[in-house]
Amino acid sequence: MAKDPGRVLIFDTTLRDGEQSPGASLNLEEKLAIAQQLARLGVDVIEAGFPFASQGDFAAVQRIAQQVGGGEGPIICGLARASRADIKACADAVAPASRRRIHTFIATSDIHLEHKLRKSRAEVLSVVPEMVAYARSFVDDVEFSCEDAARSDPEFLYQVIEAAIAAGAGTINIPDTVGYTTPSEFGALIAGIDSHVQNIDDAILSVHGHNDLGLAVANFLEAVKSGARQFECTINGIGERAGNAALEELVMALYVRRRYFNPFFGRDADSPTPLTAIRTEEITKTSRLVSNLTGMVVQPNKAIVGANAFAHESGIHQDGVLKNRLTYEIVDARTVGLTDNRLSLGKLSGRSAVRARLEELGYDLTREDLDEAFARFKDLADRKRDITDRDLEAIVSEQVQQPEAHFQLRLVQVSCGSSLRPTATVTLADEDGQDQTAAAVGTGPVDAVCRALNALVGEPNELIEFSVKSVTEGIDAMGEVTIRLRRDGQLFSGHSADTDVVVAAAQAFVNALNRLVAGCGRQPLHPQRDVALADLRPGI
Ligand code: KIV
Ligand code: ZN
16 A cells, blocks of 8 residues: 555645636735645645745745644645746745645647647656656655546556655645546545556555545545545635635544444554544634635535534424434534634623634734734624624624725715615725725615715726524624625635625725735636646756
């Protein structure tokens, strides 16, 4: 069996493959906040981005390497196509991390060779060791991926993998790039690699998969039985098209069914040693943070992190659960950090109580950020009697969205009702702090607010998604609004929470407009689709 760490390494690619989801682009502060939370979650590797894509992507990977990749922190990894320019940019970006990795890849399926790369198998076979060795000249830890491996000829794969390992790759990743394979096929592919590649014992076998047929998690769980020891996955399963294998589902499957999986790791079925290093109690918080910052709403029936995943709605189920939880519950909600949403603070709580609770929740804020969070807390406490942990989390995640805001929302006022035409007045401050006010009528109060904001900003856009959900129960609960705007085929999302959903909608709209103006959703170079000259002539 391939080099075996004795458990499954979790390689999180939320910030790279996850960010490739349409409209999920994140600014630097948001990426940093997610990377910090991924470190708290206990992932082994953070794939922080594709540094060659743009200066912004490079800066984000470098900042994460500096601030999250210190000491015993996770390995910080960057993606690079098999070209010198990509690999050099990646090496520079991950350099500040104490444990750093370059992840380089090239396609191996005939369909990609013929139509995308326009290379022969022999050419690919010569590029691979050259580029892996080049990456090794910068770092000790190199991962190599055979893009579209699941549709590649296994015999050719064996040759490519052997060459990559011989050139110094310590991890070999087998992606199901288009989500085409099935569990038994994927398991057989991994088993074939494990038994046919002569030097496979010198590398860790990794899997990466997309969810086009809804099989990504099932495929990984089969692969692990054949020797895969690294899972590449994303929070909430976000990613290209139908997304990637969901981290929370993989981790909880290995946790809940460890008696089944233990023997594949050479352990006793009853061994209590965890199969991953993930702190499962951090899962819910990480899921919410990623959803809030990317604007990718989690479907209510989503396994592990959906709002209904632990809700026992039907009478029969409630009765059973009350008699004995095991009747209908395979995971204790507390295991994934879904607490009883404890009432934590109120109007009279002081700054130090707020800081202490935020610290308990895992937020270590700077003095300025704490000042701002406290001001927001006070404002909320004037309108809501009990402030829960979820409210605090909403306050903090909202703050992360607005550090370099171009427009600041100063005022929202609406009049509406059964016999009124919904009318909104809004005031925005621009970059120079100049206030401007506009009013508009709409089909409803939110429509009126959006029209008034559009009139002020003058940036053409189309509202394509507006969703509201309540943060907690109760009539005074905050409403969370997610908005998506489209311009020139690109998506820009905004998120906000407030006890007044119209105010939340206005702020979410402004957050999305700020991204649109900053070009945050610009189409950066796509690592897989954009084949640069450098791909065709790797020497440059
Ligand atoms: O899906 C894929 O093949 C990838 C590779 C770059 C690993 O994301
Ligand atoms: Zn992928």
